[in-house]
Amino acid sequence: MNTPTTASIHADITVPIISVRGVNKTYAGGFQALKNINLDIRRGEIFALLGPNGAGKTTLISIICGIVNGSAGTIVADGHDTVRDYRAARASIGLVPQELHTDAFESVWATVSFSRGLFGKAPNPAYLEKLLRDLSLWDKRNQKIMALSGGMKRRVLIAKALSHEPAILFLDEPSAGVDVELRHDMWRMVRELRAQGTTIILTTHYIEEAEDMADRIGVISKGELILVEDKHVLMRKLGKKQLTLTLRQTLTVIPPGLNAWPLELADDGQTLVYSFDSQKDETGIAELMRALSEHGIEFKDLRSSESSLEDIFVSLVRQPRETTT
Template sequence: MSPLEATPSSPDAIVSVRGLSKHYKSGLQALNKVDLEIRRGEIFALLGPNGAGKTTLISIICGIVNGSEGSVHVDGHDIVHDYRAARGLIGLVPQELSTDAFETVWATVKFSRGLFGKAPNPVHLERILRDLSLWEKKDSKIMALSGGMKRRVLIAKALAHEPRVLFLDEPTAGVDVELRHDMWEMVRRLRESGVTIILTTHYIEEAEQMADRIGVINRGEIVLVEEKHTLMQKLGKKQLTLSLQSPLAAVPEGLSEWPLDLSDDGQCLTYTFDTQGNDTGIAMLLRKLGELGIDFKDLHSSESSLEDIFVSLVRGGV
């Protein structure tokens, strides 16, 4: 057992990944010694570009793909040695719209519950279908449903056996705005009931709105895991842009202590600073501008978005 595998999980971790690697005979290294803990009851967003290893990581945790090295535990159950118990705690909504086209909505959701050895519970299944606006379609064959409705069926199947951990792999890719809104409302209710949510998404604004913590994966390695608000504070930038009354040929020497950029036409000065920084620098800058006789007619402030931070992390700029 490696030192990583021997490291105990945090008491509040429901998913614990230690030293996880995945490599193929072709030489492709999909994951490289990934360490990750998902806390009980949180919404965790896993972000990364295409091919970064998001789906591979989820597939290993869910027992669909075997890892090459390392270990995965779900609520204390080893995903390999105690597969049935670990898998029974997990619900997975995959990217692909793959389900039995000739079954009815009710039959396929009922069957999914039975696969995990759960006793019939029509009240629970009805509640899921109603939450997903599928109740009126319960007797419809899946082949007759729209793409958005089929996506709802996948979510219903994942929730049928009452999992404690729900993986949403690009759940809103290509779906309509109404479904996206309904889905996130349901995700919030699930989290309130104690279900842990792990999602991957290309819509970074969703992660910014929904997630408690953010993880970034790139080239098979975890680049960063951080509380969302802490991440925004630590890695975000603020900018103050001043529109000048008269253009400048260059930034005056008297302003050298501030990181200022002058626009090509000399009409705008931009001051960039960390979100954790002390904003007293702005007051000092404005006072200095007055002393130098530099007047401005307008000012505008802006702040980094999560997307800006993500792009910077993936490019290695932070």
């Protein structure tokens, strides 16, 4: 779908496509929305920015895209300073915002064509046709946007963001309020774009999407970027594993001889849960089995589980700041 330019084909992939340095944002009244953000986005990756409501995700994206002015710091996007060389930087970026702001009285084709021309791109009807077909909008190309459903308007926003074939695509809560069909189409398109070299930054409340799609994860909380890590490394570092044992007999308390293991006894007295770090050697399970046998504790079923990205995210944003560095 996206046709990379000669410059982007030969771009040095070791140089971040987005570099954020010392970015702060303080609003009138003294509220500090962002605090000394430093972040590099790798060329061609899918980067998921996670954080609770009000954490600063949209503010950071808006500053990178030039919609909001930062209070301090510098940002370089695709080799262009976003303040000194705003037009060139913005031409490299496509943004799908949360809000459904569109030209209500224009047709789908007109608004997408206009968006392409706004960035100085020559007309390319074949590209726009494919874009609209990929988004299931071709049959509605002549309809006014005001007549479309909310899901279709969201598709138009995606088409507008991609109309000028940007090297960088921001998706700010793209799945919020959309139907399953659109979500499926959107993520299929994201994978295609990534395969063609487009860098994609997304924020989402659907953490399972980040777990499925992202190469790296950034977590922002109260205006601070508290962690940036490769997804799989993050899962290994901070993930927990649990072994749940269903007992044959009821226990009232855990025997003192089992205090060496982090065990929890359920209220019904028939379930023991053993939690351990996913990075540690799992030989402790065998030792636990022997200890249970020595104490005459038998089990009739056991199952293991691992932390999800959502579990890790919740634990991170609840921790004091100093424990996450």
